[in-house]
Amino acid sequence: MWRVALPLALVTLFCSPALIGAASPDGLVLATPQSASAVMPPPACAYQDVTTMFAGYGDWALTLLDTTEMLPSGYVPPDLVSTSKAGLNGGYQVRAVAVADLAAMAKAAAAAHAPLAVASAYRSFATQVGTFKKWVRALGMSKALLTSARAGHSEHQLGLAIDFEAKGGRLPWDYSNWATATAAGKWMAAHAWQYGFVMSYPAGKTAKTCYGFEPWHYRYVGRAEAAAVRASGLTLREWLWQQLPAPPEPAG
Ligand SMILES: [Zn+2]
Structure with a gap:
């Protein structure tokens, strides 16, 4: 393609x-x-299965995943560690490459009286099969597609996407807008980029991101990249699309 x-x-x-x-x-x-x-612009949202170009474990900052682009089913990050390594609740895993910035962000959020907790982090291909099925049962296929990624298409398989919640609060998707309803959500919307995290699916951008608003879902891309995404004014999907190399010149 x-x-x-x-x-x-x-x-x-x-x-x-x-x-x-x-x-x-x-x-x-x-x-x-x-x-x-x-x-x-990125292509219009479509539901296909195309292995993403930057699918190596070292390519994490540039790995484009959406409703078309996907990871291989065998993609399991080699450096998964407990989120407790970052001073957050355990029970979830994240790649070690994100731990230092995640720890710094958690510390800063707590100091600002907006303490964070993890509601979900790494999910394997097999886990995502079950997660997507659960949403299809709950919402029907068309709504599930806007809410949950098909297996292989989830940023959670990268081990670098985290669904945050306010420490001691309800699950973030139980609020009509976690980013305005909780101190943690507000703090994250303003400051997460400073620690290398980007809100992948912001409000009002479904046509660009292919998913509904998820104010709790952040992906780690590193501080320099997160600052560049913010400065661009683009969604992460649009920005990652722009980082792809040009195709070879057509023959003839
Ligand atoms: Zn998520």
Whole structure:
């Protein structure tokens, strides 16, 4: 499957505000896209099974997962540790690469009187099969698809997605909007990016993310990447799509 991607240099050129609409020295007038997302939007949401391009264990910051792109069923991160390593409740696992930032974030949230707890973290392919079936039984297929990922398509299989809850509070999905109803949710919406975590499925972005609003679901991509995603104004799916390399030139 060809990906609709522009060569990186061209994207960089288009994304530079100083160059938008400018004429090159030889008089060539550049196109005038209004934003990066206008240049290279992700494809419309579809339900397919395409193995994602960055599926190595070291590629975690760039692994694009959505309703089309997926991980192999045998993808099991090699460095899973208990979330208790980050000073949070145990019973869940996360990749060791995220522990230092997760610990710092948990400490900062607690200091701001918005203590966090983990409601879900790593889920294996097999676990996700059951999770998705549970939602289909509860909601029917069409609503389940907006709420839960099919096995292989879940960011939880990366070991880097965490569903947070307020420590001592109800489950986050029991609130109409966890990000405004709890101190923990508010703090996370404002500060999680500073610790490398991005809210994957923000409000009002279903057409871009392919999922409903999940104010409790954060994915770790590292501090530099999280800052870049925030600065871009794009959803994580859109931003990751832009990081894909250009396809080879068509033959002929
Ligand atoms: Zn989640």
